[in-house]
Amino acid sequence: MRIRFGAPASLDELTAPSPDRLTVGDPRVVDFLARFARKLLVPAVARRHPELASLGFFLRPAELARAVTHMQRTDDALVFPRGNVFHIPPANVDTIFVYSWALSALAGNHNVVRISERSATAADTVLEALNATVADADPVIARTQRMVTYGRDDAVTGALSRWCDLRVIWGGDAAVETIRRQPLRPSARDLTFPDRTSWAALSVAGWQAAEPSARRAAVTGFSNDAYWFDQAACSSPRTVFLVGEPSAAEAVQREFLELLGDVVAERGWTVDAAMAVEKRVNAYGLAATGAATALHFPGNAVTGIQLADVGGMPRRWIGAGAFPFATVSSLADLVPVMTRQDQTFSHFGFPAEELRTFVRSLGGRGIDRVVPFGSALTFSSLWDGYDLPHEFTRLTSLQI
Amino acid sequence: MxxxxxxxxxxxxxxxxxxxxxxxxxxxxxxxxxxxxxxxxxxxxxxxxxxxxxxxxxxxxxxxxxxxxxxxxxxxxxxxxxxxxxxxIYLDKAAAATQTRQLGATVQTVLGPKRLPMLLVDTKSLLKDRRSFSARGAGVLGMATFGRDHVWALDADGKPDVEAIRGFLAAHGDAPFLIFGFTYLVWLHLYEVAREHGLDLGNGILIHSGGWKKLVDQAVDPDEFRRRLSADTGLRNVHNFYGMVEQIGTIFxxxxxxxxxxxxxxxxxxxxxxxxxxxxxxxxxxxxxxxxxxxxxxxxxxxxxxxxxxxxxxxxxxxxxxxxxxxxxxxxxxxxxxxxxxxxxx
Structure with missing residues (x-):
């Protein structure tokens, strides 16, 4: 086990009881996070890893203060840190571990974050920034906050699982199932982030009513959502639902795809030959079974797939820049096909009341986030249906 | 033909x-x-x-x-x-017969019409291992029908069986014979052994396949492969081929x-x-x-x-x-x- 951040410690030392005490919104943590955020917002870093700039933005002082306020209660409950938190983030979404950890640290928890051996350069940059910040920070930070890397070692995962009060498992169904084989203490519990699928919806009427500049802005936002993580992040939109008059939907779809092709070409985003083949394999697979009725390959970067019916949208990843389309007459038609696996629903052109009615009809049975185009990947402390600051704290009720 | x-x-x-x-x-x-x-x-x-x-x-x-x-x-x-x-890959009787016939016609271009004595650069135990059977085993079995008097060049552990190779050459080495195997096995287990023991493969016709990845690591490319086989073992009739199960019967x-x-x-x-x-x-x-x-x-x-x-x-x-x-x-x-x-x- 390698300690990538925090005071050097053996596994035994790391899991031994600690005399250090942090509070919810501990000023030492707030100070540390704010200075860490400034390092991420340095232009040289932000240029190299735009996703780190979003992270820096998320951690700026005003946001931290808002998160701390949100952790407080107005009733007769007192809020305390949950205790020891063990985070197991995914290997290849480079920044999620920081969001998860930072909110937990802000809540005053002692944290151990397992960083994958395969973590990418953005993760290395984050660790450099953390280590550069900790030198001037209160020593309690290094003693209570640690990032570690270890190989497939059930003994380490087991020891950290017995140590923690909350285990945060990102990385999908397989990761959750594997890690759950390691028992927790009876009082502890898991916060799991299983496989998810996300969608986009375009109002046909809203699109028609929008100015050309607004259409273009919508497509630009959508392209960020889709292409940033090769359309494979849990929040990346996959199938696009056209909602409205079917006879008008075809023209809207055509214009949307054309604009998308333009935007993607302007950005210089390409997919390599392997990805292009992957998309053909998956698109042909959908056509073979009859799930798709028409395929459009205007270029490698954008693949359009016409679905035979709305329920036939694929929930597995089918490649970067692969967009199944289905047309429905209203959002109500989507309610029956949404499932617990579905996470983010990005939208364009709908009146607020239509969206509210849609969410109420879903009744929490599917879809955790409804956000405008361009915000699908914006991390929030409300995630996967959880209010993370509340998950990271515990309550003591006091009646006098 | x-x-x-x-x-x-x-x-x-x-x-x-x-x-x-x-x-x-x-x-x-x-x-x-x-x-x-x-x-x-x-x-x-x-x-x-x-x-x-x-x-x-x-x-x-x-x-x-x-x-x-x-x-x-x-x-x-x-x-x-x-x-x-x-x-x-699903074959009916006609397709199965056609693929065998056309594969035969293709290899006969370089082997001639008669079945030749055949040295298989592989191990007999390959056919017992169910896991690897479909890939390597099927290739070996498919090609084996174009030879006779087969001898396996590798022993049960996949190590070169020098005595078996010597025996094969003593019996058949003075007239054309067929050698078949995967490229990297031929290189590691036939070329090196033949060079070391001074075996004469001069009358052999080698047909091999299976990619160069493992050999590139040893800095052996197709030209080097041919050059050294010829220089060190006398083997000059060397034919690589490219094919896949999804187009069975067709080899390039x-x-x-x-x-x-x-x-x-x-x-x-x-x-x-x-x-x-x-x-x-x-x-x-x-x-x-x-x-x-x-x-x-x-x-x-x-x-x-x-x-x-x-x-x-x-x-x-x-x-x-x-x-x-x-x-x-x-x-x-x-x-x-x-x-x-x-x-x-x-």
């Missing part, structure tokens, strides 16, 4: 007709194939081989693609890939002077630009598409491989038609998504 006879223009004319007929045949007989072509907006007629609709070869791992009713399935061939996915065979693979009369290759998907001219590397008239029981007549290749020339080599090389494999696309297993990550 040879199946390497047609100049490119004549081959193109005959292939475009036969393959267009096969497109129509598979469209009528294989619903998934029909659906794919309909969704892709594929026309009914084609002016040239490069216009024919191709299927990505990996589709045979994901889908059941066959153009014969279940009760006519005579043989199901499988190939296990490195990722554990398996291609399933290296010509006598080496350096290029040739297409039999019933098959061809098209090198495509992976950006525009247009056919690339000789000299430009791209993705390799293989076409063959043999697949009648499944729609494998026009396949886009995940191999990179280049056409070196047309009608300008040992045999007529295109001559080409396989340059390596396209890496598998990987997404950097949230869903990422602990097992793999750890």
């Amino acid at each position: 040879s199946v390497f006879t047609l100049p490119q223009a004549a081959k193109e004319a005959s292939l475009v007709k036969e393959l267009s007929d096969l497109v129509a045949h598979h469209r009528a007989a294989c619903a998934p194939y029909r659906n794919i072509l309909a969704a892709a907006g594929t026309p009914d007629t084609f002016d040239q081989v490069a216009d024919l609709p191709w299927l990505p070869v990996r589709l045979f791992k994901n889908l059941e693609l066959k153009s014969i009713p279940d009760d006519e399935v005579f043989k199901v061939l499988t190939s296990s890939g490195t990722t554990g996915e398996v291609s399933r 065979l290296e010509g006598p002077s080496g350096g290029s693979l040739y297409c039999p009369d019933f098959a061809d290759v098209v090198v495509r630009d992976p950006e525009t998907w247009a056919e690339l001219p000789p000299g430009k590397p791209g993705l390799l598409e293989v076409v063959s008239t043999l697949p009648t029981s499944y729609p494998g007549h026009v396949l886009l491989t995940e191999d990179l290749g280049v056409v070196h020339g047309v009608d300008d080599g040992d045999w007529p038609g295109k001559r080409f090389s396989v340059l390596g494999r396209l890496p598998r696309a990987e997404a950097r998504g949230c869903s990422d297993t602990y097992q793999k990550a750890a």
Whole structure:
């Protein structure tokens, strides 16, 4: 086990009881996070890893203060840190571990974050920034906050699982199932982030009513959502639902795809030959079974797939820049096909009341986030249906 | 007798007709194939081989693609890939017979009409191991029918059996004989042993396949392979080949002077630009598409491989038609998504 951040410690030392005490919104943590955020917002870093700039933005002082306020209660409950938190983030979404950890640290928890051996350069940059910040920070930070890397070692995962009060498992169904084989203490519990699928919806009427500049802005936002993580992040939109008059939907779809092709070409985003083949394999697979009725390959970067019916949208990843389309007459038609696996629903052109009615009809049975185009990947402390600051704290009720 | 006879223009004319007929045949007989072509907006007629609709070869791992009713399935061939996915290729009696006959005709171009004594550069225990049987074992068994008096060059542990090789050469070494094996096994376990023990392979005709990846690590490329086999063991008749279970019976065979693979009369290759998907001219590397008239029981007549290749020339080599090389494999696309297993990550 390698300690990538925090005071050097053996596994035994790391899991031994600690005399250090942090509070919810501990000023030492707030100070540390704010200075860490400034390092991420340095232009040289932000240029190299735009996703780190979003992270820096998320951690700026005003946001931290808002998160701390949100952790407080107005009733007769007192809020305390949950205790020891063990985070197991995914290997290849480079920044999620920081969001998860930072909110937990802000809540005053002692944290151990397992960083994958395969973590990418953005993760290395984050660790450099953390280590550069900790030198001037209160020593309690290094003693209570640690990032570690270890190989497939059930003994380490087991020891950290017995140590923690909350285990945060990102990385999908397989990761959750594997890690759950390691028992927790009876009082502890898991916060799991299983496989998810996300969608986009375009109002046909809203699109028609929008100015050309607004259409273009919508497509630009959508392209960020889709292409940033090769359309494979849990929040990346996959199938696009056209909602409205079917006879008008075809023209809207055509214009949307054309604009998308333009935007993607302007950005210089390409997919390599392997990805292009992957998309053909998956698109042909959908056509073979009859799930798709028409395929459009205007270029490698954008693949359009016409679905035979709305329920036939694929929930597995089918490649970067692969967009199944289905047309429905209203959002109500989507309610029956949404499932617990579905996470983010990005939208364009709908009146607020239509969206509210849609969410109420879903009744929490599917879809955790409804956000405008361009915000699908914006991390929030409300995630996967959880209010993370509340998950990271515990309550003591006091009646006098 | 040879199946390497047609100049490119004549081959193109005959292939475009036969393959267009096969497109129509598979469209009528294989619903998934029909659906794919309909969704892709594929026309009914084609002016040239490069216009024919191709299927990505990996589709045979994901889908059941066959153009014969279940009760006519005579043989199901499988190939296990490195990722554990398996291609399933369905043959009826006629297709099975055709593929054996055409494979025979192809290798007889370099072996002559008679069965030759055969040294198999592999281990007999290969056939007992059910896991590796489908891939390597099927290849060895398929080729074994073109030889006689077989001797295995490797012992049960996969180590060179020098006594067996010596015995084979003592009995058959003074007249033409056939050597077959996977390229890296031939290099590691026959070439090195023959050189060390001064064995004379001068009357051998080597047919080998299986890729160069393991040899590139040792800085052995196809030219070096031929040069050193010839210099150190006397083996001069060396023919690499390229083929895949998804187009069973069709192999692209290296010509006598080496350096290029040739297409039999019933098959061809098209090198495509992976950006525009247009056919690339000789000299430009791209993705390799293989076409063959043999697949009648499944729609494998026009396949886009995940191999990179280049056409070196047309009608300008040992045999007529295109001559080409396989340059390596396209890496598998990987997404950097949230869903990422602990097992793999750890």
